[in-house]
Amino acid sequence: MATDDSERTTALHSPDGGDASGPWTELATGYEQARAREDSLDRLVEWPAQRDVLGDVTGLSVLDAGCGSGAKLAQLVQDGAVASVGIDISGNFVSESPDLRLLQGDLSDLAAVPDLVGRRFDRILFLQSFGYAKDPVHALRSARALLEDDGFVLLTRTQPIRYAIERAEENGTTLGEEYFSTSSFSYRHRSWNDGVTLTKRPYTMSDLLNIFSAAGMWVEKAVEPQMSREIAQRYPHKQAVLDKYLGILVFRLRPLPGR
Template sequence: MVRQNVYDDEGFFTGYQQLRATRSGLNEALEQPALRALLPDVVGARVVDLGCGDGSLARALTEAGAASVLGVDPSARMLALARARTEDPRVRYEQLFAEDLRLPDASVDLVVSSLALHYIQDLAGLLVRIASWLRPGGSLVASMEHPVVTAAPGRSSEDGWVVADYAEEGVRHTRWYTDDVIKFHRTTGTVVGALLQAGLVLTALDEPAPTPAAVKERVDLQVHRDRPALLLVRAERP
C-alpha cells in the first residue's frame, strides 16, 4: 500500500504553514465554510476527525458542543501544533494513518475529514470501516480535491484548466512545496459508489465555488469558478 507523510517534510511543512498563516489558500476562502455548512448538530456528539492537522476543526467542534473529539493524523509536526493549541480535555490526538485506526462498532456519532481522502489509496476499505464505527443515524462529512483536479494535477494552459486521463484511476505524482507529492485520483462516480457500497446513504454532495464578490477580492479564485476545486459529501449510516 502506498502511503506518504508529506506534512513532516520540512520544506512542505514550512510552505503549508505560510499558506495557512496568510489565508491565501482554499481552506478559509472555500473549503471550511462549505464543510461546516454540511455538519449536523454536534451537541453531545462523539466525533472522529481524520486528517486533523493542527486541530482547528477539532477545536471548533468542541466549541460547538461535541462531547469528545479524537483527532487522527500521521504528521508529528501537525500534531505538535494541535497539542500546543488545544486546551480542551475533550479533544485528544493520535498519530496514525487513517487506514490504521480501529474503533468499536457503533461508537461514533460523526466522522469528519477535511482535505485528506485524496491521500488514501484504499478509500473503499476505509469507508467500510467508517460505516462500522458510526452509530445508526451517524454521519460522515468529508471534503477532498475534486476529481477534475486530481485527474491531471497542475495542468493548465492559456485557455484554462486541462482535464486529462479522467477515467484512468490511481496514483498521481505532483509537486506542491516539495517534489513527488502522492495523491490518488478516482472519479466522482467511484467516490459515490464506494459510499453506497459501504452501506451509507448519500445525503448531500457539493462542489462549492467562490462568489463573484470573492473573485473581485482575490482574482486567483477565478479558476475555481471555471472548474470545481473541491468535492464534499455527507452520508449517513441508516
C-alpha cells in the first residue's frame, strides 16, 4: 500500500475507532492504477526512498505485510530476494514465481497466519500499510517474532501533520487542535475511489515512537524523502503537494536487545 497525493482526500470526523481493512478490497484496483501513473508520488519519491533504506536484498527473504498487488515484492525478487512472501487483504495479486508467494490475509497478526508458522525473514515491510493494523503494537510484535536475528523492519507512514492540515481545512479548526485530536476520522481518497470511506486513528510523532518502543523496537534510521530538484521542476504540481502536506516517514526498525 502507498499514498498518492495527487488530490486531497476528503476528511470527515467519524465516531468509529480503528482502521477497517475491509474497504481496502474495493480500493485496491484504484490504488494500483494511481501508483502506475508517471507522476505518482510513490514512483517519484516513496518507492525510491524505501528501496534505498532497504538496501541490497540479494539472497535475503522478505515478508511484505500489506503488499497490495505484490508488485513491489516481485521487483525485490527480481533484484535477488529469495523465499519471499506477500500478504494482503485484497487478494488481487500479480503472478507468483519460485521465490515469490502471495497470500490473502490480515497483517494485524502475522504470527497467526498458518503459512508463516515456523518461518523467519531477513526483512519485513510495512509500506504504508501499518495504519490498517487493528492493534499496532501487537502487529509489530508479531512481525518482530518473525525476524531473523540480524533482520529489520522497514516501516513507512504518512507524515501525521498532513492529516492534521487536511482536517483543519475541512473543519475550520487549527493545526494544533487537529494534530493532538484523539477522535477518529473518515475520509475518501479521490484519486483512488471516492465511493469508499476509510476510517483512521489520528497519531502524532510521539505516538509512533511509543508504539515502536512498546513493541520492543528501536529506530536505527529515519528518512523524510523529498523530490530532487530535477524531478520537482519536471512535476511542479507534485512538489506543491509536498510543500503543503509534507510527505512520508521511512523507519528502519530493529529489535531492542534482550526484548
